Amino acid sequence: MRAGSAGRLLAVIVAVVGALVLQVTVLPHFAWRIGGLGVVPDLVLLVVVATAIATDTRFATLAGFGAGLLLDVAPPADHVAGRWALALMVVGYVVGRLVHDNTADVGRFEPESVRRPPVPLMLAAAAGGSFIGTSVFALTGLLVDDAAVAVSDLLPVALVALLLDVIAALAVVPATLWLHRRLASDDLGDRVRVRA
Protein backbone atom coordinates (compact mmCIF):
# COMPACT_ATOMS: atom_id res chain seq x y z
CA MET A 1 0.00 0.00 0.00
CA ARG A 2 2.78 2.43 0.90
CA ALA A 3 4.77 2.18 -2.31
CA GLY A 4 1.53 2.23 -4.27
CA SER A 5 0.25 5.31 -2.48
CA ALA A 6 3.40 7.16 -3.40
CA GLY A 7 2.99 5.96 -6.98
CA ARG A 8 -0.55 7.19 -7.42
CA LEU A 9 0.20 10.41 -5.56
CA LEU A 10 2.98 11.06 -8.05
CA ALA A 11 0.65 10.19 -10.92
CA VAL A 12 -1.94 12.69 -9.69
CA ILE A 13 0.59 15.46 -9.13
CA VAL A 14 2.10 15.03 -12.59
CA ALA A 15 -1.32 14.90 -14.23
CA VAL A 16 -2.71 17.91 -12.35
CA VAL A 17 0.27 20.18 -12.96
CA GLY A 18 0.41 19.18 -16.62
CA ALA A 19 -3.31 19.77 -17.03
CA LEU A 20 -3.11 23.16 -15.31
CA VAL A 21 -0.34 24.41 -17.58
CA LEU A 22 -2.06 23.12 -20.72
CA GLN A 23 -5.35 24.63 -19.64
CA VAL A 24 -4.11 28.19 -19.21
CA THR A 25 -1.42 28.41 -21.89
CA VAL A 26 -2.30 26.15 -24.81
CA LEU A 27 -6.07 25.82 -24.82
CA PRO A 28 -7.08 29.51 -24.76
CA HIS A 29 -5.82 29.74 -28.36
CA PHE A 30 -8.44 27.20 -29.38
CA ALA A 31 -11.17 28.20 -26.96
CA TRP A 32 -14.90 28.32 -27.58
CA ARG A 33 -15.54 32.05 -27.55
CA ILE A 34 -18.60 32.99 -25.56
CA GLY A 35 -17.95 36.68 -25.28
CA GLY A 36 -14.85 37.93 -23.48
CA LEU A 37 -12.56 35.05 -22.74
CA GLY A 38 -13.10 31.60 -24.13
CA VAL A 39 -14.53 28.56 -22.45
CA VAL A 40 -11.90 25.83 -22.49
CA PRO A 41 -12.16 22.18 -21.48
CA ASP A 42 -11.50 21.91 -17.77
CA LEU A 43 -8.56 19.52 -17.88
CA VAL A 44 -7.85 19.60 -14.14
CA LEU A 45 -11.44 18.59 -13.44
CA LEU A 46 -11.14 15.72 -15.92
CA VAL A 47 -7.96 14.54 -14.21
CA VAL A 48 -9.88 14.40 -10.94
CA VAL A 49 -12.68 12.46 -12.65
CA ALA A 50 -10.16 10.00 -14.08
CA THR A 51 -8.55 9.64 -10.67
CA ALA A 52 -11.95 8.86 -9.20
CA ILE A 53 -12.40 6.12 -11.80
CA ALA A 54 -8.92 4.67 -11.38
CA THR A 55 -8.60 4.78 -7.60
CA ASP A 56 -11.01 4.92 -4.69
CA THR A 57 -13.38 7.59 -3.48
CA ARG A 58 -11.25 8.58 -0.52
CA PHE A 59 -8.19 9.23 -2.63
CA ALA A 60 -10.24 11.00 -5.31
CA THR A 61 -11.74 13.34 -2.72
CA LEU A 62 -8.31 14.25 -1.39
CA ALA A 63 -6.90 14.60 -4.91
CA GLY A 64 -9.80 16.88 -5.87
CA PHE A 65 -9.17 19.04 -2.85
CA GLY A 66 -5.47 19.35 -3.63
CA ALA A 67 -5.96 20.00 -7.34
CA GLY A 68 -8.60 22.62 -6.60
CA LEU A 69 -6.31 24.32 -4.13
CA LEU A 70 -3.61 24.55 -6.79
CA LEU A 71 -6.12 25.93 -9.30
CA ASP A 72 -7.14 28.52 -6.71
CA VAL A 73 -3.70 29.94 -6.07
CA ALA A 74 -1.79 29.41 -9.33
CA PRO A 75 -1.72 32.42 -11.66
CA PRO A 76 -3.81 33.77 -13.35
CA ALA A 77 -6.43 32.90 -10.71
CA ASP A 78 -7.73 35.95 -8.89
CA HIS A 79 -10.88 34.67 -7.20
CA VAL A 80 -11.39 33.85 -3.53
CA ALA A 81 -9.24 30.82 -2.69
CA GLY A 82 -11.03 27.61 -1.71
CA ARG A 83 -13.74 27.76 -4.36
CA TRP A 84 -12.21 25.33 -6.83
CA ALA A 85 -10.96 23.25 -3.90
CA LEU A 86 -14.52 22.74 -2.71
CA ALA A 87 -15.85 22.19 -6.23
CA LEU A 88 -13.27 19.58 -7.23
CA MET A 89 -13.47 17.88 -3.84
CA VAL A 90 -17.19 17.39 -4.40
CA VAL A 91 -16.49 16.16 -7.94
CA GLY A 92 -13.99 13.58 -6.64
CA TYR A 93 -16.38 12.41 -3.96
CA VAL A 94 -19.52 12.21 -6.07
CA VAL A 95 -17.91 10.63 -9.13
CA GLY A 96 -16.02 8.20 -6.88
CA ARG A 97 -19.19 7.15 -5.08
CA LEU A 98 -21.22 6.79 -8.26
CA VAL A 99 -18.59 4.82 -10.11
CA HIS A 100 -17.63 2.49 -7.29
CA ASP A 101 -21.01 1.99 -5.67
CA ASN A 102 -23.27 1.61 -8.66
CA THR A 103 -21.26 -0.20 -11.29
CA ALA A 104 -19.82 -3.65 -11.08
CA ASP A 105 -16.49 -2.59 -9.72
CA VAL A 106 -14.78 -0.66 -12.40
CA GLY A 107 -11.16 -0.09 -12.08
CA ARG A 108 -10.09 -0.39 -8.60
CA PHE A 109 -9.76 -4.09 -8.07
CA GLU A 110 -9.38 -5.54 -11.48
CA PRO A 111 -6.39 -4.63 -13.57
CA GLU A 112 -8.30 -5.38 -16.77
CA SER A 113 -10.88 -2.76 -15.96
CA VAL A 114 -8.25 -0.14 -15.11
CA ARG A 115 -7.00 -0.69 -18.59
CA ARG A 116 -10.36 -0.15 -20.26
CA PRO A 117 -13.21 1.50 -18.44
CA PRO A 118 -16.28 1.48 -20.70
CA VAL A 119 -16.49 4.62 -22.84
CA PRO A 120 -20.08 5.49 -21.84
CA LEU A 121 -19.03 5.37 -18.19
CA MET A 122 -16.11 7.67 -18.93
CA LEU A 123 -18.33 10.17 -20.74
CA ALA A 124 -21.06 10.05 -18.12
CA ALA A 125 -18.52 10.59 -15.35
CA ALA A 126 -16.99 13.53 -17.23
CA ALA A 127 -20.37 15.11 -17.95
CA GLY A 128 -21.56 14.73 -14.37
CA GLY A 129 -18.28 15.88 -12.92
CA SER A 130 -18.15 18.90 -15.20
CA PHE A 131 -21.67 19.99 -14.38
CA ILE A 132 -21.20 19.53 -10.65
CA GLY A 133 -17.80 21.24 -10.63
CA THR A 134 -18.80 24.29 -12.65
CA SER A 135 -22.03 24.67 -10.71
CA VAL A 136 -20.46 24.38 -7.28
CA PHE A 137 -17.76 26.84 -8.30
CA ALA A 138 -20.31 29.33 -9.64
CA LEU A 139 -22.62 28.98 -6.66
CA THR A 140 -19.86 29.50 -4.11
CA GLY A 141 -19.02 32.61 -6.08
CA LEU A 142 -22.55 33.87 -5.55
CA LEU A 143 -22.43 32.92 -1.86
CA VAL A 144 -19.20 34.72 -1.04
CA ASP A 145 -20.14 37.53 -3.42
CA ASP A 146 -16.97 37.08 -5.41
CA ALA A 147 -18.07 37.29 -9.04
CA ALA A 148 -20.94 39.57 -9.92
CA VAL A 149 -22.45 37.23 -12.51
CA ALA A 150 -26.17 36.65 -12.84
CA VAL A 151 -27.51 33.11 -12.47
CA SER A 152 -28.95 33.33 -15.98
CA ASP A 153 -25.43 33.84 -17.30
CA LEU A 154 -24.05 30.82 -15.47
CA LEU A 155 -26.08 28.26 -17.36
CA PRO A 156 -24.78 28.79 -20.92
CA VAL A 157 -21.18 28.69 -19.69
CA ALA A 158 -21.84 25.57 -17.64
CA LEU A 159 -23.44 23.87 -20.64
CA VAL A 160 -20.72 24.80 -23.12
CA ALA A 161 -18.13 23.73 -20.56
CA LEU A 162 -19.96 20.42 -20.17
CA LEU A 163 -19.93 19.80 -23.90
CA LEU A 164 -16.23 20.60 -24.23
CA ASP A 165 -15.40 18.52 -21.16
CA VAL A 166 -17.16 15.48 -22.57
CA ILE A 167 -15.20 15.81 -25.81
CA ALA A 168 -11.92 16.39 -24.02
CA ALA A 169 -12.63 13.46 -21.70
CA LEU A 170 -12.11 11.08 -24.62
CA ALA A 171 -8.44 12.02 -24.60
CA VAL A 172 -7.74 13.23 -21.07
CA VAL A 173 -9.29 10.40 -19.06
CA PRO A 174 -7.47 7.58 -20.92
CA ALA A 175 -4.24 9.58 -20.68
CA THR A 176 -4.64 10.00 -16.93
CA LEU A 177 -5.56 6.34 -16.50
CA TRP A 178 -2.45 5.41 -18.44
CA LEU A 179 -0.39 7.61 -16.14
CA HIS A 180 -1.94 5.95 -13.12
CA ARG A 181 -1.20 2.56 -14.59
CA ARG A 182 2.42 3.45 -15.29
CA LEU A 183 3.24 5.16 -12.01
CA ALA A 184 1.08 3.09 -9.69
CA SER A 185 1.61 -0.32 -11.27
CA ASP A 186 3.40 -1.64 -8.21
CA ASP A 187 0.41 -0.69 -6.20
CA LEU A 188 -1.89 -2.60 -8.49
CA GLY A 189 0.28 -5.68 -8.39
CA ASP A 190 0.37 -5.51 -4.63
CA ARG A 191 -3.34 -5.23 -4.37
CA VAL A 192 -4.01 -8.11 -6.69
CA ARG A 193 -1.59 -10.23 -4.73
CA VAL A 194 -3.16 -9.25 -1.42
CA ARG A 195 -6.59 -10.09 -2.72
CA ALA A 196 -5.59 -13.44 -4.12
Add this chain to the structure above:
Amino acid sequence: MAIDTRPVRPAQQAPARRTSAQRDPETDRGRPSRALVLALVLACTTLMVLDRAGGEDSPVQPVRRIVGEVIGPVQAAAATVVRPVAGIPAALRSNGSLHHDVAALEAENAELRNQLTKAGYDEHRLGQLEGLRAVAGDLGYALVPARVIAIGPAQSFSSTVTLDAGSDAGLRPDMTVVAAEGLVGRITAVTNHTATVLLIVDATSAVGGRIGDNLELGFVRGHGTLGTDDRLELELADRNVVPKIGQGVVTWGSEGGAPYVAGVPIGKVVKVYESLRETSYRAVIEPGVDFTSLDLVGVVVPSGTEGRVIEADGSLQ
Protein backbone atom coordinates in the same frame (compact mmCIF):
# COMPACT_ATOMS: atom_id res chain seq x y z
CA MET B 1 -6.39 -1.94 8.01
CA ALA B 2 -8.02 -4.95 9.63
CA ILE B 3 -6.23 -8.28 9.56
CA ASP B 4 -8.02 -10.82 7.46
CA THR B 5 -8.30 -13.99 9.57
CA ARG B 6 -10.28 -16.01 7.07
CA PRO B 7 -8.53 -19.12 5.76
CA VAL B 8 -6.55 -18.46 2.61
CA ARG B 9 -8.26 -19.73 -0.52
CA PRO B 10 -6.31 -20.89 -3.52
CA ALA B 11 -6.28 -18.27 -6.26
CA GLN B 12 -7.80 -20.55 -8.88
CA GLN B 13 -10.98 -20.93 -6.91
CA ALA B 14 -11.60 -17.21 -6.58
CA PRO B 15 -14.88 -16.47 -8.35
CA ALA B 16 -14.50 -14.53 -11.61
CA ARG B 17 -17.17 -12.13 -10.52
CA ARG B 18 -17.53 -11.37 -6.87
CA THR B 19 -20.90 -10.97 -5.25
CA SER B 20 -21.86 -7.77 -3.56
CA ALA B 21 -21.61 -9.30 -0.11
CA GLN B 22 -17.91 -9.87 -0.62
CA ARG B 23 -17.35 -6.49 -2.19
CA ASP B 24 -18.77 -4.44 0.61
CA PRO B 25 -15.82 -4.27 2.99
CA GLU B 26 -13.63 -3.32 0.04
CA THR B 27 -15.86 -0.46 -1.04
CA ASP B 28 -16.02 0.73 2.50
CA ARG B 29 -12.29 0.85 2.72
CA GLY B 30 -12.05 3.06 -0.34
CA ARG B 31 -14.71 5.41 0.91
CA PRO B 32 -13.71 8.51 2.84
CA SER B 33 -15.02 8.67 6.38
CA ARG B 34 -17.62 11.27 7.17
CA ALA B 35 -15.13 13.07 9.38
CA LEU B 36 -12.69 13.44 6.50
CA VAL B 37 -15.31 14.84 4.12
CA LEU B 38 -16.51 17.22 6.79
CA ALA B 39 -12.98 18.34 7.57
CA LEU B 40 -12.26 19.05 3.90
CA VAL B 41 -15.50 21.00 3.43
CA LEU B 42 -14.72 23.03 6.53
CA ALA B 43 -11.18 23.63 5.29
CA CYS B 44 -12.55 25.00 2.00
CA THR B 45 -15.06 27.19 3.78
CA THR B 46 -12.47 28.53 6.20
CA LEU B 47 -10.15 29.29 3.32
CA MET B 48 -12.86 31.18 1.46
CA VAL B 49 -13.82 33.18 4.52
CA LEU B 50 -10.20 33.97 5.37
CA ASP B 51 -9.37 35.03 1.83
CA ARG B 52 -12.57 37.02 1.45
CA ALA B 53 -12.18 38.85 4.77
CA GLY B 54 -8.44 39.41 4.38
CA GLY B 55 -8.76 41.22 1.07
CA GLU B 56 -5.36 42.45 -0.09
CA ASP B 57 -3.59 41.29 3.09
CA SER B 58 -5.16 37.85 3.11
CA PRO B 59 -2.96 34.99 4.34
CA VAL B 60 -3.46 33.29 0.97
CA GLN B 61 -1.51 36.02 -0.81
CA PRO B 62 1.97 34.71 0.13
CA VAL B 63 0.91 31.21 -0.94
CA ARG B 64 -0.28 32.57 -4.29
CA ARG B 65 3.06 34.24 -4.71
CA ILE B 66 5.06 31.09 -3.95
CA VAL B 67 2.95 28.98 -6.29
CA GLY B 68 3.28 31.70 -8.91
CA GLU B 69 7.07 31.59 -8.62
CA VAL B 70 6.98 27.89 -9.43
CA ILE B 71 4.19 27.72 -12.00
CA GLY B 72 4.99 31.04 -13.69
CA PRO B 73 8.21 29.95 -15.42
CA VAL B 74 6.54 26.70 -16.52
CA GLN B 75 3.69 28.69 -18.07
CA ALA B 76 6.17 31.03 -19.72
CA ALA B 77 8.04 28.07 -21.20
CA ALA B 78 4.81 26.45 -22.40
CA ALA B 79 3.63 29.74 -23.89
CA THR B 80 6.92 30.12 -25.73
CA VAL B 81 6.47 26.69 -27.25
CA VAL B 82 2.84 27.22 -28.12
CA ARG B 83 3.07 30.75 -29.51
CA PRO B 84 4.70 29.88 -32.86
CA VAL B 85 2.47 26.83 -33.22
CA ALA B 86 -0.69 28.82 -32.57
CA GLY B 87 0.56 31.29 -35.14
CA ILE B 88 -0.06 34.32 -32.97
CA PRO B 89 3.20 36.09 -33.86
CA ALA B 90 4.83 34.97 -37.02
CA ALA B 91 8.44 34.73 -36.03
CA LEU B 92 10.17 32.03 -34.08
CA ARG B 93 11.64 33.39 -30.92
CA SER B 94 15.39 33.32 -30.46
CA ASN B 95 18.07 35.44 -28.89
CA GLY B 96 18.23 37.69 -31.92
CA SER B 97 14.49 38.35 -31.71
CA LEU B 98 15.09 40.88 -28.95
CA HIS B 99 15.85 43.45 -31.66
CA HIS B 100 12.51 42.77 -33.28
CA ASP B 101 10.87 43.21 -29.90
CA VAL B 102 12.49 46.61 -29.50
CA ALA B 103 11.34 47.73 -32.94
CA ALA B 104 7.81 46.49 -32.34
CA LEU B 105 7.62 48.18 -28.97
CA GLU B 106 8.96 51.45 -30.29
CA ALA B 107 6.28 51.38 -32.94
CA GLU B 108 3.71 50.58 -30.28
CA ASN B 109 4.86 53.43 -28.11
CA ALA B 110 4.78 55.88 -31.01
CA GLU B 111 1.31 54.75 -31.97
CA LEU B 112 0.15 55.12 -28.40
CA ARG B 113 1.43 58.65 -28.11
CA ASN B 114 -0.06 59.38 -31.51
CA GLN B 115 -3.46 58.28 -30.31
CA LEU B 116 -3.14 60.37 -27.21
CA THR B 117 -2.37 63.46 -29.26
CA LYS B 118 -5.24 62.84 -31.66
CA ALA B 119 -7.86 62.26 -28.99
CA GLY B 120 -10.24 65.10 -28.29
CA TYR B 121 -9.16 64.88 -24.71
CA ASP B 122 -5.71 66.10 -25.47
CA GLU B 123 -6.86 68.93 -27.71
CA HIS B 124 -8.40 70.39 -24.59
CA ARG B 125 -5.68 69.45 -22.24
CA LEU B 126 -2.47 69.48 -24.17
CA GLY B 127 -1.42 72.93 -23.03
CA GLN B 128 -2.21 72.25 -19.41
CA LEU B 129 -0.72 68.82 -19.61
CA GLU B 130 2.60 70.12 -20.83
CA GLY B 131 2.60 72.60 -17.97
CA LEU B 132 1.65 69.92 -15.50
CA ARG B 133 4.37 67.71 -16.80
CA ALA B 134 6.94 70.36 -16.18
CA VAL B 135 5.69 70.74 -12.63
CA ALA B 136 5.11 67.11 -11.81
CA GLY B 137 8.45 66.17 -13.31
CA ASP B 138 7.88 62.76 -14.73
CA LEU B 139 4.25 61.86 -15.12
CA GLY B 140 5.18 60.67 -18.62
CA TYR B 141 4.36 57.08 -19.35
CA ALA B 142 7.38 54.84 -19.21
CA LEU B 143 6.39 51.31 -20.25
CA VAL B 144 7.73 47.91 -19.32
CA PRO B 145 7.01 45.56 -22.23
CA ALA B 146 5.47 42.18 -21.37
CA ARG B 147 3.78 39.28 -23.07
CA VAL B 148 0.61 37.46 -22.08
CA ILE B 149 1.54 33.89 -21.16
CA ALA B 150 -1.66 32.49 -19.61
CA ILE B 151 -5.36 33.24 -19.82
CA GLY B 152 -7.94 32.27 -17.21
CA PRO B 153 -10.84 30.08 -18.43
CA ALA B 154 -14.33 31.52 -18.73
CA GLN B 155 -15.58 28.90 -16.28
CA SER B 156 -13.89 30.90 -13.53
CA PHE B 157 -16.19 33.83 -14.39
CA SER B 158 -13.33 36.28 -14.02
CA SER B 159 -11.19 37.80 -16.73
CA THR B 160 -7.56 37.56 -15.74
CA VAL B 161 -4.32 36.95 -17.63
CA THR B 162 -0.70 36.35 -16.60
CA LEU B 163 2.21 38.44 -17.90
CA ASP B 164 5.80 37.25 -18.22
CA ALA B 165 7.24 40.18 -16.23
CA GLY B 166 7.11 40.57 -12.47
CA SER B 167 8.61 42.41 -9.55
CA ASP B 168 12.10 41.81 -11.02
CA ALA B 169 11.14 44.15 -13.86
CA GLY B 170 9.86 46.75 -11.40
CA LEU B 171 6.17 45.82 -11.51
CA ARG B 172 3.93 45.90 -8.47
CA PRO B 173 0.17 45.66 -7.84
CA ASP B 174 -2.08 48.51 -8.99
CA MET B 175 -0.08 49.44 -12.05
CA THR B 176 -1.83 50.25 -15.32
CA VAL B 177 -1.53 47.80 -18.22
CA VAL B 178 -1.99 49.12 -21.76
CA ALA B 179 -1.76 47.77 -25.28
CA ALA B 180 -1.20 49.70 -28.48
CA GLU B 181 -4.96 50.06 -28.92
CA GLY B 182 -5.75 51.26 -25.39
CA LEU B 183 -6.35 50.26 -21.77
CA VAL B 184 -6.07 46.57 -20.87
CA GLY B 185 -6.43 46.46 -17.09
CA ARG B 186 -4.50 46.66 -13.86
CA ILE B 187 -2.09 44.40 -12.03
CA THR B 188 -3.57 42.66 -9.00
CA ALA B 189 -0.66 40.46 -7.93
CA VAL B 190 2.99 39.97 -8.83
CA THR B 191 5.64 37.31 -8.34
CA ASN B 192 9.30 37.69 -9.25
CA HIS B 193 8.72 36.74 -12.87
CA THR B 194 4.99 36.99 -13.47
CA ALA B 195 2.13 39.39 -12.86
CA THR B 196 -1.62 38.77 -12.76
CA VAL B 197 -3.74 41.33 -14.61
CA LEU B 198 -7.43 42.00 -14.02
CA LEU B 199 -8.91 42.98 -17.40
CA ILE B 200 -11.29 45.94 -17.57
CA VAL B 201 -14.03 43.67 -18.97
CA ASP B 202 -14.12 41.72 -15.69
CA ALA B 203 -17.38 42.09 -13.79
CA THR B 204 -15.58 43.46 -10.73
CA SER B 205 -13.64 46.08 -12.64
CA ALA B 206 -14.57 49.76 -12.49
CA VAL B 207 -12.42 52.38 -14.19
CA GLY B 208 -12.77 56.13 -13.89
CA GLY B 209 -13.44 57.28 -17.45
CA ARG B 210 -14.23 60.53 -19.16
CA ILE B 211 -15.55 61.44 -22.57
CA GLY B 212 -12.70 62.93 -24.54
CA ASP B 213 -14.78 65.61 -26.28
CA ASN B 214 -16.38 67.31 -23.30
CA LEU B 215 -14.39 65.96 -20.35
CA GLU B 216 -17.51 64.60 -18.63
CA LEU B 217 -16.64 62.17 -15.84
CA GLY B 218 -18.08 58.74 -15.27
CA PHE B 219 -17.33 55.12 -14.46
CA VAL B 220 -16.62 52.37 -16.95
CA ARG B 221 -17.68 48.97 -15.65
CA GLY B 222 -17.02 45.53 -17.04
CA HIS B 223 -19.86 43.12 -17.71
CA GLY B 224 -18.11 39.87 -16.97
CA THR B 225 -17.11 37.51 -19.70
CA LEU B 226 -20.46 36.96 -21.34
CA GLY B 227 -22.00 38.33 -24.50
CA THR B 228 -19.98 39.31 -27.53
CA ASP B 229 -21.01 42.97 -27.25
CA ASP B 230 -22.10 45.16 -24.38
CA ARG B 231 -18.94 44.24 -22.55
CA LEU B 232 -18.17 47.69 -21.13
CA GLU B 233 -20.59 50.27 -19.86
CA LEU B 234 -20.09 53.95 -19.06
CA GLU B 235 -22.22 55.72 -16.50
CA LEU B 236 -21.76 59.48 -16.33
CA ALA B 237 -21.71 61.35 -13.05
CA ASP B 238 -23.67 64.25 -14.54
CA ARG B 239 -27.12 62.87 -15.24
CA ASN B 240 -28.06 65.61 -17.68
CA VAL B 241 -25.32 64.85 -20.16
CA VAL B 242 -26.19 62.40 -22.91
CA PRO B 243 -23.21 60.55 -24.39
CA LYS B 244 -23.10 60.52 -28.19
CA ILE B 245 -22.30 57.58 -30.40
CA GLY B 246 -18.75 57.67 -31.66
CA GLN B 247 -17.31 59.68 -28.80
CA GLY B 248 -14.02 58.38 -27.44
CA VAL B 249 -13.58 57.52 -23.78
CA VAL B 250 -10.28 57.89 -21.89
CA THR B 251 -9.27 57.26 -18.30
CA TRP B 252 -9.30 60.17 -15.90
CA GLY B 253 -6.69 58.64 -13.69
CA SER B 254 -6.28 58.16 -9.98
CA GLU B 255 -4.10 59.73 -7.34
CA GLY B 256 -0.45 58.92 -7.96
CA GLY B 257 -1.28 57.04 -11.13
CA ALA B 258 -2.49 53.93 -9.28
CA PRO B 259 -4.31 51.88 -10.31
CA TYR B 260 -4.97 53.84 -13.53
CA VAL B 261 -2.99 56.67 -15.08
CA ALA B 262 -4.85 59.45 -16.87
CA GLY B 263 -5.51 59.84 -20.57
CA VAL B 264 -5.32 56.23 -21.75
CA PRO B 265 -7.95 55.51 -24.41
CA ILE B 266 -10.52 52.90 -23.36
CA GLY B 267 -12.89 52.69 -26.34
CA LYS B 268 -15.73 54.31 -28.26
CA VAL B 269 -19.41 54.85 -27.43
CA VAL B 270 -21.43 52.52 -29.67
CA LYS B 271 -24.85 52.56 -28.00
CA VAL B 272 -26.65 54.83 -25.55
CA TYR B 273 -29.66 54.03 -23.44
CA GLU B 274 -31.51 55.57 -20.57
CA SER B 275 -31.57 53.78 -17.27
CA LEU B 276 -35.07 54.45 -15.95
CA ARG B 277 -34.43 53.13 -12.50
CA GLU B 278 -31.43 55.31 -11.83
CA THR B 279 -32.60 58.21 -14.06
CA SER B 280 -29.24 58.43 -15.76
CA TYR B 281 -27.79 57.62 -19.16
CA ARG B 282 -25.60 54.62 -19.79
CA ALA B 283 -23.39 54.18 -22.78
CA VAL B 284 -22.09 50.90 -24.12
CA ILE B 285 -18.38 51.17 -24.84
CA GLU B 286 -16.63 49.11 -27.46
CA PRO B 287 -13.12 48.56 -26.12
CA GLY B 288 -10.23 49.44 -28.40
CA VAL B 289 -8.38 46.33 -27.30
CA ASP B 290 -9.32 42.88 -28.56
CA PHE B 291 -9.17 40.94 -25.32
CA THR B 292 -9.33 37.57 -27.03
CA SER B 293 -6.03 38.12 -28.84
CA LEU B 294 -3.91 39.93 -26.28
CA ASP B 295 -0.22 39.40 -26.73
CA LEU B 296 2.24 42.28 -26.37
CA VAL B 297 1.28 44.77 -23.68
CA GLY B 298 3.03 47.52 -21.74
CA VAL B 299 2.92 48.21 -18.03
CA VAL B 300 3.06 51.86 -16.98
CA VAL B 301 5.94 52.34 -14.52
CA PRO B 302 7.49 55.45 -12.99
CA SER B 303 10.06 57.06 -15.26
CA GLY B 304 13.60 55.93 -14.48
CA THR B 305 12.72 52.37 -13.48
CA GLU B 306 15.63 49.97 -13.84
CA GLY B 307 15.62 47.29 -16.51
CA ARG B 308 14.06 47.01 -19.97
CA VAL B 309 11.92 50.15 -20.10
CA ILE B 310 10.61 52.32 -22.92
CA GLU B 311 10.69 55.94 -21.80
CA ALA B 312 7.97 58.39 -22.77
CA ASP B 313 10.21 60.12 -25.31
CA GLY B 314 10.64 56.83 -27.16
CA SER B 315 14.13 56.08 -25.94
CA LEU B 316 14.94 52.61 -24.70
CA GLN B 317 16.83 52.03 -21.49
